[in-house]
Amino acid sequence: MPDHFRLLHQDTGCRARTGRITTPHGEIQTPIFMPVGTSASVKAMRPENLKDAGAQIILSNTYHLYLRPGHRLVEQMGGLHKFMAWDRPILTDSGGFQVYSLTELRKISEEGVKFRSHIDGSMHLLTPELSIKIQESLGADIIMCFDECPPAEADREYVERSLAMTTRWAQRCKDAHSRSDQLLFGIVQGGRFAELRQRSLQELQEIGFDGYALGGLSVGETKPVMHEVMDACSDLLPPDHPRYIMGIGTPEDLVEAVWRGYDMFDCVMPTRNARNGMLFTSQGRLNIKRKQYEDDQGPIDPTCDCYVCRTYSRSYLRHLFRSGEILSSMLNTHHNIAWYLNLMARMREAITQDRFEAFRKEFYHQQQSETENHKEE
Amino acid sequence: MPDHFRLLHQDTGCRARTGRITTPHGEIQTPIFMPVGTSASVKAMRPENLKDAGAQIILSNTYHLYLRPGHRLVEQMGGLHKFMAWDRPILTDSGGFQVYSLTELRKISEEGVKFRSHIDGSMHLLTPELSIKIQESLGADIIMCFDECPPAEADREYVERSLAMTTRWAQRCKDAHSRSDQLLFGIVQGGRFAELRQRSLQELQEIGFDGYALGGLSVGETKPVMHEVMDACSDLLPPDHPRYIMGIGTPEDLVEAVWRGYDMFDCVMPTRNARNGMLFTSQGRLNIKRKQYEDDQGPIDPTCDCYVCRTYSRSYLRHLFRSGEILSSMLNTHHNIAWYLNLMARMREAITQDRFEAFRKEFYHQQQSETENHKEE
């Protein structure tokens, strides 16, 4: 058993589990959600706000930091932790997903991906070796292999070829990785094809990584397909390594993934939606723009004890949003992150008490009342 | 001597003075700068950030809050302090300045000012009585008389007629004011004409207010004219009442005004400039966008001990600005407010030690080095 991960408790009624990841910047209790800090900042949050909201680890983007301000500069400034004044763990993705989703004119070859910067139009070649070099310069606690992320609609033949290359790239990443203080995770590809996912996972395990991630989910596939892929890998994943599903998701996605035995998640949903006035509550989602909150003295969520819910009324938050105040993004983001992290904490607690199955049922019961709320609109 | 203001120390070498204003939400040490929270939020700052930056009192805008969310709503939500979760003193302006500077199609009559909302185009009539009613609903600790603010280029005849009406409006404001827990300040008008300023002040003193403000400055006049107006009123103002110059200013304006015996100031400059990347330092102004800060590990201002200067490098702040991160506005604003408030604290200390004249000289010496910096650009 590797010493960076400890499986703490396996729920007796389902595959959900709790664990602990040890990194140079502290421990992470799993299952955990990682707020996204794309450009070395979780938008509208100071580091101490993130801690107040309960963040154990954040994610930052290799693609963005490579283009601006540049990984060499971040390294020169003492690394990403010091640069952004965040002293808890950081995970960086590999840039794989972003070169496919954000750029045009990309050209994929065995060597790597040629792409045009979405910032200034300059041309770049990102290879497995460069991705690792960038991530070593940034200095995150957990770094990811560079992968190809095929589109959701790609056919089996394409996905099969792509996955074979992703495996070869994973080997190159492992060979290039020289910082022993960083954990390196492999990324399972294989699209919507269960068998290909299993093959990818098998090949990655043969190379051997500190953790395993499912990539290429939440890219437009249906929920049943997403769950099928989760299921296909869940029993084959080594139980003594952390399991990460990249880029998900909704609160329901997180519950489904934890129920299937996954440990780590990231998504821009809580932060991006916050800036658009969409807030998560135990009663379902809430659009703070709505007229009905004009004179509502209550907090966003009466069951949430975050700073925002302790301090401000829906009425004030609606006013801030309508007035375009920066404080609106700040407070909405704080609540949504705190709400997501509290959901994870409640899941960890339920697992420890062997009642995750009941937790999941109760959660869906609440989602149903949410659906009814939406009907009323 | 009124019991809401205590003159603490008169500098022996000039007209600068320290004092203390007592309000239902606490005491204010003068001279003081009030950060501007136009729409019930000092942009990009949480209340605890403001406290951390040293804010004793903030200003909010009657005009904006009347239009959105409406003073009745704020009152229903428990008043402005509770609405925005700020438990220290608040001053609200009267809306006088904004109806002239922000609206079109306004029509000024003895009754008040008819104007079109800059938000939704609706028509409104703001009168001295309504301004006081709004300010009583908002519940600030210090409220202002409704005045007419003539343009900088208005001729003497116009200004003379306007000032006479402002005096009649001031009487109506005093008559309308019913909340004894709020201090009501009169606003001296009279444009660039020293004699008219003195007449206005004389007339307001006859009515009798809790404090006296100079309005209609920093509206495009030259610095010598601004200083002449300050001088014209400074010896005539009752020493036992707080003296407020509205809407100024630059650090130099503040030093000049304090030197002339004024106590209170507000301006959007530190907050607005922060959002544009312009930062105040003891060495002069600094544009964080500049390439020279790309790899600068130092703080904004080595002599500033604010949260931002203790925590972040110029390099990171430049990166945030260039990336359009919300955190850029948050951190820049925090520093600029802390810097302004620290300047006021240093001025208070210098006055207490009877060395304001020396402080002023030293300050200009630093400004000179700033000018040299600008030449280098």
Ligand SMILES: [Zn+2]
């Ligand atoms: Zn909350």
Ligand SMILES: [Zn+2]
């Ligand atoms: Zn500072």
